[in-house]
Amino acid sequence: MKRYIATRLGQGLLVVFGAITISFVLASMAGNPIDARYANISPAARAQLLHQYGYDKPLLERYVSYVGGVAHGDFGPSIGSPTGALTRVAEALPYTLILVFAAMATASLIALASATFGAIRRGSRIDAWVRNGFVALQGIPEFFAGLVLVLLFAVVLGWLPSFGATGPASYVLPVIALSLPLVATLTRLLRSQLLDVLGADFVVALRAKGLSERDIVLRHGLRNAGPPLITYLALQLGWLLGGTIIVEVVFGIPGIGSLVVSATRARDMAVVQAIVVVVAVGYVLFNLFADLAVRAVDPRVRSAT
Amino acid sequence: MAYSSEADDLRPSEAAVERARRAATSAGLTRQAFLRRSAGSVLGVTSLAAFLTACGSAGTAGTGSAAVGSPPAHPTGTLRIALPGAVDSLDPTIAESVGDLAIITSIFESLVTFDAGYRALAPSLATRWHVSDDAREWVFTLRDGVRFHDGATFDASAVRKNFEYVLRPSDPYGFLFGTPVIDDSDPSVVRFTYKTPFPDLGHNLTLASGISSPKVLGSHPAKADKQVARQHVGTGPFRFVSERAGQSVTLAAFDGHWGEKPHIETLVFNVIPEESARVSALQAGDVDLVLQVAPLAARSLRSDPRLAVHESPSWSTACLMPVCDMKPFDDPRVRQAMAYAIDRKTIVEKLLLGTAALDDSMFPPGIQGYHVPATAYAHDPQKARQLLKDAGYGGTVPVRMSVRSDAVLASEISQALVAQLNAVGFATTSEVLDPAVFEADKSLPRPKYQLHWNEWGWVTGGPFHLTLGALAAQCHYRNPRYDALVARVVVTPDGRARERLIADAIDVWANDVAWITLWVPKRLDASIATLQHYQAPPNVFTKLGTSYISGSA
Numbered sequence: 001m002k003r004y005i006a007t008r009l010g011q012g013l014l015v016v017f018g019a020i021t022i023s024f025v026l027a028s029m030a031g032n033p034i035d036a037r038y039a040n041i042s043p044a045a046r047a048q049l050l051h052q053y054g055y056d057k058p059l060l061e062r063y064v065s066y067v068g069g070v071a072h073g074d075f076g077p078s079i080g081s082p083t084g085a086l087t088r089v090a091e092a093l094p095y096t097l098i099l100v101f102a103a104m105a106t107a108s109l110i111a112l113a114s115a116t117f118g119a120i121r122r123g124s125r126i127d128a129w130v131r132n133g134f135v136a137l138q139g140i141p142e143f144f145a146g147l148v149l150v151l152l153f154a155v156v157l158g159w160l161p162s163f164g165a166t167g168p169a170s171y172v173l174p175v176i177a178l179s180l181p182l183v184a185t186l187t188r189l190l191r192s193q194l195l196d197v198l199g200a201d202f203v204v205a206l207r208a209k210g211l212s213e214r215d216i217v218l219r220h221g222l223r224n225a226g227p228p229l230i231t232y233l234a235l236q237l238g239w240l241l242g243g244t245i246i247v248e249v250v251f252g253i254p255g256i257g258s259l260v261v262s263a264t265r266a267r268d269m270a271v272v273q274a275i276v277v278v279v280a281v282g283y284v285l286f287n288l289f290a291d292l293a294v295r296a297v298d299p300r301v302r303s304a305t
Numbered sequence: 306m307a308y309s310s311e312a313d314d315l316r317p318s319e320a321a322v323e324r325a326r327r328a329a330t331s332a333g334l335t336r337q338a339f340l341r342r343s344a345g346s347v348l349g350v351t352s353l354a355a356f357l358t359a360c361g362s363a364g365t366a367g368t369g370s371a372a373v374g375s376p377p378a379h380p381t382g383t384l385r386i387a388l389p390g391a392v393d394s395l396d397p398t399i400a401e402s403v404g405d406l407a408i409i410t411s412i413f414e415s416l417v418t419f420d421a422g423y424r425a426l427a428p429s430l431a432t433r434w435h436v437s438d439d440a441r442e443w444v445f446t447l448r449d450g451v452r453f454h455d456g457a458t459f460d461a462s463a464v465r466k467n468f469e470y471v472l473r474p475s476d477p478y479g480f481l482f483g484t485p486v487i488d489d490s491d492p493s494v495v496r497f498t499y500k501t502p503f504p505d506l507g508h509n510l511t512l513a514s515g516i517s518s519p520k521v522l523g524s525h526p527a528k529a530d531k532q533v534a535r536q537h538v539g540t541g542p543f544r545f546v547s548e549r550a551g552q553s554v555t556l557a558a559f560d561g562h563w564g565e566k567p568h569i570e571t572l573v574f575n576v577i578p579e580e581s582a583r584v585s586a587l588q589a590g591d592v593d594l595v596l597q598v599a600p601l602a603a604r605s606l607r608s609d610p611r612l613a614v615h616e617s618p619s620w621s622t623a624c625l626m627p628v629c630d631m632k633p634f635d636d637p638r639v640r641q642a643m644a645y646a647i648d649r650k651t652i653v654e655k656l657l658l659g660t661a662a663l664d665d666s667m668f669p670p671g672i673q674g675y676h677v678p679a680t681a682y683a684h685d686p687q688k689a690r691q692l693l694k695d696a697g698y699g700g701t702v703p704v705r706m707s708v709r710s711d712a713v714l715a716s717e718i719s720q721a722l723v724a725q726l727n728a729v730g731f732a733t734t735s736e737v738l739d740p741a742v743f744e745a746d747k748s749l750p751r752p753k754y755q756l757h758w759n760e761w762g763w764v765t766g767g768p769f770h771l772t773l774g775a776l777a778a779q780c781h782y783r784n785p786r787y788d789a790l791v792a793r794v795v796v797t798p799d800g801r802a803r804e805r806l807i808a809d810a811i812d813v814w815a816n817d818v819a820w821i822t823l824w825v826p827k828r829l830d831a832s833i834a835t836l837q838h839y840q841a842p843p844n845v846f847t848k849l850g851t852s853y854i855s856g857s858a
Contacts, residue, residue, distance in 0.1 A: 036741035036745060037741070042479075042480060045474055045479070047474075048474040049475050052475060081393075081394075082531050082534035082535045091551070092550070092551055147581055147582070150589075154585060155588045158589060158590070161589075162585050162586045162589040162591045163575065163577050163586050163591060164552065164575065165552065249578045249582075250579045251582065252552075252575065252576055252578065252579075254549070254551030254552040254576065255551075258551055258576075258578060259391070259551055261578065262390055262391040262393070262551070262578070265740070266393050267741055
C-alpha cells in the first residue's frame, strides 16, 4: 500500500512538473507583462520594472530560477499587489473549494436519488420524464443558468443574495448553477452502471432468494456501481477546480476562477502560473484519493494491485 | 506678469466658451448639460497603456438631480458600490481602472481639483497658486491644519516626498509632472521650478498625484512601492479600513477632514465582474451604486422608480484612428473617404441609444482649448466613393481594423463601422482584441491593423493627449505644420495665445483627417433613488464626499 501511494505520488510529481513547465512556457510566449501593462512608458521606467520583476534575465535563467522558487513555495511577486502570487491564490482557493465540493455533493445526492429511483422503476413513465428532464438541464450553459437564477431568486423574489461569498445563503445560487450540468451526467452514469449490475447473474440469484428489487439496488447494486462513479467524481472534481470561472465571475465569488480572469487581464502572469500549478496539484491529489477509495471499496482492485 | 490662482484666469476664454456653447446647443444639449459636461475614461495616452486611452466612459460630471432632504448631521449609513473588477492597485500614482480610482478619490487628494461645474481648477490641498509668465515656476500655497488619516501633518515636506515617489524611475506616469526642482524650504509653500516651460502642471496635478502620508513614504520615498501598496493613507474624506482580496474594500468617514465632512459613514466597494450581475445586484437591493452601466441596461433601469440613472457627457472621445503612414491611409483622400463614409448619427441613435453626442473637435467641450474646426465631414457615401476613385482605388480597398474587447459595445459598433466603410468601397475586416494585444499592435512600427477604433479620456481637463502627442504617435501622423504648432503649445503658458495655437493645430488636424472623432460618450451611472448629491466627475474620479442617502439618518 505504501509503495502504491509512493508510486502514485511520484507520478503526480511528474505531472506537476509538467504543469509548471508548460505554464511557464505559455506565459513566456505571451510576452512580458510590463510591456503589456505599460505600453510606451519611458525607457528608464521600463528597465526598472523589468528588473524589478525579473524579466530582464534570459529565458533559461528565469526558468531555472522559477522552478527553484516553486520548489520553495515562491511563485514570484504579483504585479500590482504587495503579496506574493501564491498568497493571492491561497486566499482565493477556499472559496473555490467550498463551491466545488458543495456543487459535487449536491449533484451526487440528486444523482444518487434519481438514478436509484430510475433503476428501481426502470421503464416507467416517471423514469422517462426524469431522464429527459436531466438531458434538458445538461444543455443549459452555466452563464445562462446563473443569470436566470439571480433574476428569479434575487431580483424578483428577493430570497437570496445576488453576489458575493458573504455566508451560506450566498452560495446557494452558484452551487445550483454549477451542479445542474453535473446532475444529468452523474445520473446517466450511475443509472447505466446500476442497470449493468442488475443484469448480472448474481442478481438473478438474489431475486431467486426472494430479495426485493429495492434491497438489491440499494445493498448490492450501488456498491458494485461505486468504483466507476468514484473515478468519475474525482475527474470531475479536478475539472471543476479549474472550471468555476464562469460561475465565479457571474456571482462575484472571489475564488481562483475570478482570480485567473483578473490576473490574466492585468497580465499578472505569476498568479496565472500559480493557479495552473495549484489546479494540477488538485487533479493529482483528487485522482490519488479516488484510486485509494476504489481500492477500499472494490476488493478485486486491492488484490490486483 | 504672474498668473493668479483665481479661477477666472484659468478658465477658457469667453469666446471659446461661447463657440462651444453654440456647438453643444446645436447638438441638442441643454445649457445645464453643457456646463456640467464631464467625461472620464481611464485610458492611456499613447505613452501609457490602459491609463490614458479611454476604454468605455468613466466618470461623469454628474448632472445629478436636485437633492431631496438635507444631509444628516453626522455620517450615517452605508453606501455599497459595485466595482467592475477586482482591485488591481490602490497606489494613487499607478492605479488605472475605474473601480480603483473611485476608491482612491475617496482616500486621497491632490494639490488642486476641479470646481463643482468642472470648468476650472479649484483649490484643494493648495489654497492658491501662482504661475510665472513663462510657466517655468509654479508656487503653491498649502492649506493649513490638514492632517492625514494617520495623524501626520500635511506640509511642503509631505508634498516633496510624494513627488519624489511619483517621479521614481519605475513609475509609469511620472512624466506627467516633468522634471521639476521642488523647493519645500517653507513648510506652507511648495515651489516647482522647471528648466523649460511646463504650463500643464496644474491640470496634470488632478491625475496620478494623490498625496500619501509621509509616514507611509518613510525616509526613502523613491523606494516606498511596497509600503504604498500596503498602506493607503491620505487626507480625503474617507479612510481605508480593510480589503477582502477579490471581494470588497471598506472605507469609513474621516472625522478630521479639512473640508466638508462626509455624510456617509461607510463605503463598501464590492467586486462584481459581470456587468449584468452588477445591474441585477442593484435591482435586488444588494448594492446602491453601479458605475458605468451600458446604454441598454440604463434604459431598463430608468423605468424602475426605486432607481435613478445619472447621465452626463464625459471627457472622452471615441476615435477612429488610421495608421497614416501605411497603405491605404497614407493618402489623405482615403482618410477623407473614411470620414465621409461613417454615419455617426445612426450609430449613436441605434446602438448607443442616444447616449453620446456628436462632435467634430479633437476633444470634448469642457476641455481647455476646445475648438470646433472649420473642416467637418458629414456622412456622404457618394463623396467617399469619389475620393477613393480619385486616390486610385477603383476596386475594393482592403483594411484590417481592431477594437479593444472592453470598449462599450465593441462588437456591435465595429460591425456597424465595417458595414459603413464597406458600403463605399473599403473591404474592411474587424477583430475585437484583448486590450494588451490591442495596445501592443498599436505601438508597433508597422502595425498589423491599419485602423483602430478606441476611446480616449481627456481626464485632466486639459489637452494633454495633444501636448503629449499620444494620438498623433499612434496614428503615425506627421505634418510639419501640426508638429510645429504642438511644439509651441507645449511651451506656451495658458492664455489666449495658447488657445489660438491649439485652435490652429486642430484645424490642421481636421484638414488632414489624422484621425476622426466619432462621438463624445455619455457616462451612465445607476443608483438607488435615495442617493442624493451624487455628482460623478467628467474624468474617472468619482467623488462621494458630499453624497448622502436620504432617509438614512
